[in-house]
Amino acid sequence: MxxxxxxxxxxxxxxxxxxxxxxxxxxxxxxxxxxxxxxxxxxxxxxxxxxxxxxxxxxxxxxxxxxxxxxxxxxxxxxxxxxxxxxxxxxxxxxxxxxxxxxxxxxxxxxxxxxxxxxxxxxxxxxxxxxxxxxxxxxxxxxxxxxxTVAKVVGPCAGAIVAVLTAYGYVGMYRESRRRQRLLEELVRAQAELAATQREAGRLAERQRLAREIHDTLAQGLSSIVLLARGAESGLPEESAARVREIGQTASANLAEARRFVAGLTPPALDGSTLAEALRRVAAGYPRVEFRLDGEPYTVSMETEVALLRTTQEALANVERHAGAAHAAVTLAYHDDQVTLDVFDDGAGFEDTGSEGAARDDGRPRFGLHGMRERIAELGGTLTIESVLGEGTAVAVALPMRREAIR
Structure with missing residues (x-):
């Protein structure tokens, strides 16, 4: 019609x-x-x-x-x-x-x-x-x-009233139906995003596992072969020494290849840079976001670096999408017994229930926060979110120290 x-x-x-x-x-x-x-x-x-x-x-x-x-x-x-x-x-x-x-x-x-x-x-x-x-x-x-007659007046008037009430009653039902449909579509999108995030997390975890295994087994074994070959050269005849030297060179070439492979498994943002440098680049990609570094940096595990990097990316993405903040700050701090990360913004804030899959004040689920909590919990750390409507949000992460070597 x-x-x-x-x-x-x-x-x-x-x-x-x-x-x-x-x-x-x-x-x-x-x-x-x-x-x-x-x-x-x-x-x-x-x-x-x-x-x-x-x-x-x-x-x-x-x-x-x-x-x-x-x-x-x-x-x-x-x-x-x-x-x-x-x-x-x-x-x-x-x-x-x-x-x-x-x-x-x-x-x-x-x-x-x-x-x-x-x-x-x-x-x-x-x-x-x-x-x-x-x-x-x-x-x-x-x-x-x-x-x-009265009936001839009441009849048409009643018909008009019924038509008006029916039409505007349908409006209310239609609006409610559209609201529910929008919420369902947002839920489906959020579930798809969560599934993609989980797949990405699994892929990164597997890459890191492979990097560790190659570094701890294959690369270390090849390094040992190179050292043994160099030590054996001095006490052998020239012909045998040449053979041992060739073995050492071959092992050295394969060791370099293994190291390049391990480097290739490192997340791009952390490739060839420190965690602080990676977080500074992430913060620079958003307007009105300041990065701060406290304490003397030291080497931590790749899992810790990736967790802190992904948490910062997710937190700043939430600030950009939902907070409407005039200013935000990312603070990475190295302590004797832990590494902490704080992301603060002065935006709209929300009511955080702290429960898994908790709903935001607009009714939509917060799967991103749930994913951050899970990632940090897997490393034995804690993630705390404090937010007040109209006053902003603070995301605080504390991870036990996983120090490998002082830089």
Missing amino acids: SSSADISDSTSGSALGSAFRSAPHPSRMPALHVLLLGLHGLFYALLLVGLAGSGRPVAWLVGAALAAVYALGVAGHADTRRANSLWWLAAVVALWAALVVISPTTAWVVFPLYFLVLHLLPRPWSLIAVAAMTATVVATQATTSGGL
């Missing part, structure tokens, strides 16, 4: 138009499609019953014209130009008004027309139009046998 197709173009004053502003085409919404078919059927049924009780040829002519114009609007439902819909609505209402004056028995055709008016016109104008159409029905009923 053209009214349904053009609802998205109705003005902001129309409650029903606003509800349908983002609605998909009725053919893709089975419930709405059935509702529209019922509305069309009701229109033609009431028109036919009213004309059958008329017996006047001119009423049948006007009724046929009304049916044809209405059918043109139904067939042209793909037309999204609001001006065309309003002209069509004006033609339908004008033909109906002429018909009801000629034959008052067709007055009840007004009921489905109420919905068209409520669909296409802004709220004030739609209510005025409904009142005018109801007054037309009451006036024509006064010309029938028996004159104007």
Whole structure:
């Protein structure tokens, strides 16, 4: 129906138009499609019953014209130009008004027309139009046998009230349905993001495991072969020494290759740089974010560096997407017994329940925070989140010291 197709173009004053502003085409919404078919059927049924009780040829002519114009609007439902819909609505209402004056028995055709008016016109104008159409029905009923009675006034008024309540009640249900659909879509996206994050975490963990295994076994073994070969050269004849030297060179080449492979398994942000340098680069990628380093840096495990790097990236991404902060700070601190990371912003904040998959104040789940907690917990650390609505958020991470060698 053209009214349904053009609802998205109705003005902001129309409650029903606003509800349908983002609605998909009725053919893709089975419930709405059935509702529209019922509305069309009701229109033609009431028109036919009213004309059958008329017996006047001119009423049948006007009724046929009304049916044809209405059918043109139904067939042209793909037309999204609001001006065309309003002209069509004006033609339908004008033909109906002429018909009801000629034959008052067709007055009840007004009921489905109420919905068209409520669909296409802004709220004030739609209510005025409904009142005018109801007054037309009451006036024509006064010309029938028996004159104007209470029943002839109450009936049309009750029909108008039912139509208005039904239309605006549907608006409320439709808005709630759209809200639930948006929440479901956001949940599906969040689940997909969580799955992707978990896959990435698993991939990085496997890369780190392979790097450790290669470093601790293959690379160390090749290094030992190189040292043994160099030590054995001095006490051998020239020919044997040459063979041992060749063995040492081959082992040395493979050792270099193994080291390049281990380096290739390191996360790109940490490749060839310290943790502090990597975090400084991450902070520099966001506006109004300051990086601070406290204490004397020392070497920690690759798992610790990756965990702190990913936590910083996730926290700053949340600041960028949700906080609306004017300033944020990332602080990396090296202590004797632990390494700490603090990410603070002065943004909107939220109500953190601390539970897994907890919901934000806007109803959406916070899988990112849950993922950060899990990553830090796996290393025996703690992640604390403190947030106050309107005052900002602080993410604090503390990891036990995993010192390997002082730089």
